[in-house]
Amino acid sequence: MSTADGIAIQDRFLPDMTCFGCGPANAKGLLLKSYQADGGRTVAEFTPWPEHDNGLGFLNGGIIATLLDCHSATPVLVAAHANGWVAETGLAYVTAGLDLRYRRPTPLRETLTILGELSVSSAEEMTSHVWIEWDGKVRAEADATWKRFRPRS
């Protein structure tokens, strides 16, 4: 896996984050680690846990959504930091929507590759395209829309 500096994007930008899917500080979470790769992409690998079953021996759709949602943050984080679009809390963007398509059964007992790239970006809103591959085939893919997060007072 090609990486810019060998440090996961989550560990570099959000080391104290407790997000269930990707927070380095959530010991009971999935601890997704994503890296910068060639061509402006980000890449992660993830091996599901036995309890992530969908009931048919494949990966649960909600866990697929969690992986894609969290991985979709990583091109956003990289672009936000490159452009200075950052917040004091560390996380300047939140997901507004996720359009998810399940293409093929996603295995439960294999290591999956998750890829992502930015499709649209501005200071106010970014969209990432993310997908899960195994055995050379796309298993699920999503477009995630991230909007600038402004805490409600």
Add this chain to the structure above:
Amino acid sequence: MSTADGIAIQDRFLPDMTCFGCGPANAKGLLLKSYQADGGRTVAEFTPWPEHDNGLGFLNGGIIATLLDCHSATPVLVAAHANGWVAETGLAYVTAGLDLRYRRPTPLRETLTILGELSVSSAEEMTSHVWIEWDGKVRAEADATWKRFRPRS
């Protein structure tokens, strides 16, 4: 909560299912329980676990997706059984896609209400509309497309 017979839809139709979100036989899963309610709707309540944080003190988007995906199965299950569209494995449909919108922050430390209803149905494909409410407001909503599952030989 109004229910047809007091038995959760998952317990009635899929008692041996190991799905992470709603399988009665997955002790490490979320164990979502959904019930038939008035007006053809289905309803569930769920209290998130502390580790389901999104990193900002609200519910993680992937767990939201899991709850909505699994709950979206329940109007499909009820309709499938009412029409005799069932499979020997118990689960005759799988999610083909989920179009998810995060409307407002979803609390992490409250009991959420999840509602669902069928919007389109045929033997081959059904669509459910599902949403999470708390404090009288929609927090997230999704349209889920379920297609007839035919195992690949």
